[in-house]
Amino acid sequence: QVQLVESGGGLVQAGGSLRLSCAASGRTFVTYTMGWFRQAPGKVREFVAAINWSGGITDYTDSVKGRFTISRDNAKNTMYLQMNSLKPEDTAVYSCAASTTPGWNTGFRSSGAYNRWGQGTQVTVSS
Numbered sequence: 001q002v003q004l005v006e007s008g009g010g011l012v013q014a015g016g017s018l019r020l021s022c023a024a025s026g027r028t029f030v031t032y033t034m035g036w037f038r039q040a041p042g043k044v045r046e047f048v049a050a051i052n053w054s055g056g057i058t059d060y061t062d063s064v065k066g067r068f069t070i071s072r073d074n075a076k077n078t079m080y081l082q083m084n085s086l087k088p089e090d091t092a093v094y095s096c097a098a099s100t101t102p103g104w105n106t107g108f109r110s111s112g113a114y115n116r117w118g119q120g121t122q123v124t125v126s127s
Helices: none
Strands: 003-007 010-013 018-025 034-039 046-051 058-060 068-073 078-083 092-098 121-126
Touching: 003 092, 018 034, 018 092, 018 121, 034 068, 034 078, 046 068, 046 078, 058 068, 078 092
Parallel strands: 010 121
Antiparallel strands: 003 018, 018 078, 034 046, 034 092, 046 058, 068 078, 092 121
């Protein structure tokens, strides 16, 4: 079974950077598509970014394009989210997710496409 653990969240001033990590463990299933979601207080969970198994295909929500970069290192069983030029609007709990189903499509913008989730890490951006 695959388990995911996020790290790297914290407090940062607007304009600063953070790098989130999502460590995956599990010997039975491959983490094919992986993604990041976030949820701010009083708001629904929203898609942030996704990456396919090879890392050659990525997808971002419009609000983070040009600022965030998703990547993965399969040798380390780890996915990353590099967040630059952070804004107060980025404040949220960030969760990583993985799908054990092979393939890639835009359906991975939906949380329902994933069947493995981490506990989340808080990112707070001060103004």
